[in-house]
Amino acid sequence: MLDFLEKELAELARQGLLREVTGARLDLIDVASNDYLAYARTPVSRATLLECEAAEAGAGASRLIHGTTQPHLALEAELASWVGLPSALLFSSGYAANLGLLQALARPGDRVVSDALNHASIIDGCRLARADVAVVPHRDLAAVEGVLAEPAAGARRFVVTESYFSMDGDQADLPGLRRLCDRFGASLLVDEAHALGVFGPEGAGLCRATGVVPDALVGTLGKAIGVHGAFVAGSGELRRWLWNRARSLVFSTASSPLLALIAREQVRRARRDEAGRSRLAQAAAQLRARLRAAGVEAAPGSTGPIVPILLGDNARALRVADALQRDGFRAQAIRPPTVPAGSARLRITVSTALDDATLERLATCLIAACAE
Numbered sequence: 001m002l003d004f005l006e007k008e009l010a011e012l013a014r015q016g017l018l019r020e021v022t023g024a025r026l027d028l029i030d031v032a033s034n035d036y037l038a039y040a041r042t043p044v045s046r047a048t049l050l051e052c053e054a055a056e057a058g059a060g061a062s063r064l065i066h067g068t069t070q071p072h073l074a075l076e077a078e079l080a081s082w083v084g085l086p087s088a089l090l091f092s093s094g095y096a097a098n099l100g101l102l103q104a105l106a107r108p109g110d111r112v113v114s115d116a117l118n119h120a121s122i123i124d125g126c127r128l129a130r131a132d133v134a135v136v137p138h139r140d141l142a143a144v145e146g147v148l149a150e151p152a153a154g155a156r157r158f159v160v161t162e163s164y165f166s167m168d169g170d171q172a173d174l175p176g177l178r179r180l181c182d183r184f185g186a187s188l189l190v191d192e193a194h195a196l197g198v199f200g201p202e203g204a205g206l207c208r209a210t211g212v213v214p215d216a217l218v219g220t221l222g223k224a225i226g227v228h229g230a231f232v233a234g235s236g237e238l239r240r241w242l243w244n245r246a247r248s249l250v251f252s253t254a255s256s257p258l259l260a261l262i263a264r265e266q267v268r269r270a271r272r273d274e275a276g277r278s279r280l281a282q283a284a285a286q287l288r289a290r291l292r293a294a295g296v297e298a299a300p301g302s303t304g305p306i307v308p309i310l311l312g313d314n315a316r317a318l319r320v321a322d323a324l325q326r327d328g329f330r331a332q333a334i335r336p337p338t339v340p341a342g343s344a345r346l347r348i349t350v351s352t353a354l355d356d357a358t359l360e361r362l363a364t365c366l367i368a369a370c371a372e
Helices: 004-014 046-053 070-083 094-105 120-129 141-149 174-184 206-210 236-245 257-272 274-293 314-326 356-371
Strands: 087-091 111-115 132-136 157-162 187-191 216-220 230-234 306-312 332-334 344-349
Touching (some): 070 087, 070 216, 070 257, 087 236, 094 187, 094 216, 141 174, 174 187, 306 314, 314 344, 314 356
Parallel strands (some): 157 187, 187 216
Antiparallel strands (some): 087 230, 216 230, 332 344
């Protein structure tokens, strides 16, 4: 019996934490999604449509049984080339990629050092691995060093971080983490979900931008690439190990070959879209400057297209989001458990779809809403 759910839902509503399913409001301007390069709602090319006409609709099985097709392999080769690593392996989602990677690599008794603001998929992957997890303060290299310096006879050690943090819009010190991992013999696992397409040469992410070679890189295809799915990139040995031991891959039907065809085109498009990345950086800087001039500050250390406005109180965050919606913008109030208690915020995301006039109107509306 699930009679308890009515009471639990009422409690969520009382705390201002209840989410409800709402239909897409196409009349609203999107400043909430992760579609940074505005690819998600643009048509695919005629050439790709012709390829799709000859492709199978579905994989029909997991990758290990009968679900591997030529479009999957071609996309994986494109992804590996993009991020500059020897191989890549597709997963159904970023959540599944982080879950499968951590579960397959770490084991009970191993030590995993995880940033306090890492994504829920990383947290759950650490739990599934049943490793000894040390959660360190956000972007605190000294804390990472302290954990790695502790005796850990026979234990393998891993440091896992996002490169561009999804809720705070700040960046990990990847060179610093790489140096610590090399010094203590630890493996560096980097989630580039929100950095790919946005930062680095060819949009290949912050690892490429900083010259850091991770031991494993997680990327997604559902953010700047505008499609769906994810991948883990690394050595050939890593790919083979995940093929055999990543449960979220082994026990899941492979993604559609049609999706793989479209994703490959979108990745190629992102690799050459320097104009889009330049426009995105300029638009984000314009919005931040306009807000700062009016006394509305984004979260400290934030940069790029993720512009978090810290509001603290759940009810206030909902009020500001509602005010923006009345003004024609689709914005999202981010509340616990997505962010820590007391740090509710409006997470504004800039995209190349926003022209200067729209950015100015957004700033004006946001300044007024925050002043209420």
